[in-house]
Amino acid sequence: MRLRQLRFLVAVYEEGSFTTAAHRVHATQSGMSMQIKALEESLQVRLFDRSPSGVTPTRAGELAYQRATRVLRELGGIKSDLAMMEDHITGSVSVGLMPTTTRTVIAPVLAKFASLYPDVDIKMEEAYSAQLSAGVMAGRLDFALVPPTQSYRGLKVTHMDSDVEVFVTAPDKGRDNLSAIDLTGVEPLKLVLPGPDNARRAKIDSSLKTFNIPVRAIMELDAMMATLDLVARSDWTTIAPGCLVIADMESRQRFLHPITRPAMAVDYVLIEPASTPLSPAAQLLCEELQAELSRVCQRCRDELGS
Amino acid sequence: MRLRQLRFLVAVYEEGSFTTAAHRVHATQSGMSMQIKALEESLQVRLFDRSPSGVTPTRAGELAYQRATRVLRELGGIKSDLAMMEDHITGSVSVGLMPTTTRTVIAPVLAKFASLYPDVDIKMEEAYSAQLSAGVMAGRLDFALVPPTQSYRGLKVTHMDSDVEVFVTAPDKGRDNLSAIDLTGVEPLKLVLPGPDNARRAKIDSSLKTFNIPVRAIMELDAMMATLDLVARSDWTTIAPGCLVIADMESRQRFLHPITRPAMAVDYVLIEPASTPLSPAAQLLCEELQAELSRVCQRCRDELGS
DNA sequence: TGACCTGCATCAGGATTGGTGATTGGCCGC
DNA sequence: GCGGCCAATCACCAATCCTGATGCAGGTCA
Structure with a gap:
């Protein structure tokens, strides 16, 4: 078994194709095919099911891929360790x-x-x-x-961590700053929300729906600061993560309202290769x-x- | 960097010598020398200090060795995973x-x-x-x-786990079975103990010494069952790990006495490559x-x- | 102090390996 | 049924690595 074969395995798994994987690691399709074959022989197990439209990993391929990433990660750790020693x-x-x-x-x-x-x-x-x-x-x-x-x-x-969603309005719209709010018992909302591609949007939509929260209008803005600015200057409101709006606690440009119902959380995750x-x-x-x-x-x- | 180089690194580190390491991995001394050199060049750091009597790892060598073992362990995990899949x-x-x-x-x-x-x-x-x-x-x-x-x-x-040491005597020598004992306030002991090479012996000796426990005689027996048999048939006593003597709780061939002082523990560890x-x-x-x-x-x- | 031993470095040659580009064959969509 | 896409295969070439011999440094023993 060779490291190169593991790198190839990872590339093929992630690309789903020998040819494009070969490009990614600066190799040729034939070399890729041979190395994967050699790896399969040394492990005595088929790692990918070949088809004319590409390859899909077998169960063994999944397992091998998981391990291979860990091997390569540890391997890279050698260099990191040495660099960290400086x-x-x-x-x-x-x-x-x-x-x-x-x-x-x-x-x-x-x-x-x-x-x-x-x-x-x-x-x-x-x-x-x-x-x-x-x-x-x-x-x-x-x-x-x-x-x-x-x-x-x-x-x-x-x-990494979990944050709370906060209901945000312009100041002095009839609610005290920092007063909690139950969205299930409120007059129909005018909400500024991110577009449907946004990851938070789906969660918010589903909460609005399952709790039957009345919505008068939704405006889609994929721009956080613009959203906040609009909220500060109009009767539009929004739902925003705590991390984003906590600065308004002092500035009081906007009023913040903890949401008692429905429970909504924002998770942050770290992604790395x-x-x-x-x-x-x-x-x-x-x-x-x-x-x-x-x-x-x-x-x-x-x-x-x- | 190649897997073979990592295996070589591990072998050299553990053997402290290029030559014997080469034998271990069925390679030649010259090949070993060249591969380690190549590895050092690819990492841009010296891994071993050479001397005419062998080699000693540098700080970087230590780090690299630690990582290398983890890489190889993960690597072996691939095969284990696949075997486990069966x-x-x-x-x-x-x-x-x-x-x-x-x-x-x-x-x-x-x-x-x-x-x-x-x-x-x-x-x-x-x-x-x-x-x-x-x-x-x-x-x-x-x-x-x-x-x-x-x-x-x-x-x-x-x-893996920690066990207690127990004071063991023949039955009916003036103490109730399972009665606790304070070894610091007891008549001079006739103890059967394992020899100085035994890992527990050093701990026991040091406890006896620091607590000034009077000892009349020590007999060295590197045979557990013989020790227990002797204790059962004479006025010799011993100190034994709980796991060893717990079977006597029912059999009552020997009387067991929890030790209140000094505190002595036996640890068990698992070792693997x-x-x-x-x-x-x-x-x-x-x-x-x-x-x-x-x-x-x-x-x-x-x-x-x- | 000099012969000897041990252990690593180095070198040149040779065998093995891996990569390359072209070709074949299978499957799908047009 | 034809072209496109994809993987498998093959023969050839290049790079690599391993080998065995040799050199060199330091330590040991007589």
């Missing part, structure tokens, strides 16, 4: 974040990290989850913080981010929880 | 046990395991820890249950053994604890 952390980190976390959470992390490790180049990209996971899979991003979605082929997923470990710099940034995120989420749960 | 567990398991556990603990495990997996061949070896760890390192044993000792180069160590995972059969046997051991240890602590 007293001086260097290199560059690319991180992807969803808009929710870019308002409040990330700035202190970046400030602290940059002062702790001045020789690390930081790149940050703000986007929605689909784009971010594509970025991680393509290797453009080291890791990304996203809401939980499906289709994580080739990615390692770690749950399944078969490569984070670089030392990325790992450290990740730890800082995790720490700050749970600090903020904790505060949200305490002060904006129902 | 509905029918087969193969053979070789396990090493110290005498303490062979009196009471192992029989029910073997009985259960043999009936659950009738097609697995079981080999068991009873010996003292040094011999057992040598057996595991040589690959003769899949794993072994031993008391904690040093020198675990090349072995993965897992703590660091860079190969257990075979499915070995894993299952291991689980049964763990379960039974903690059942017995629990009972010892409950009924023979101080």
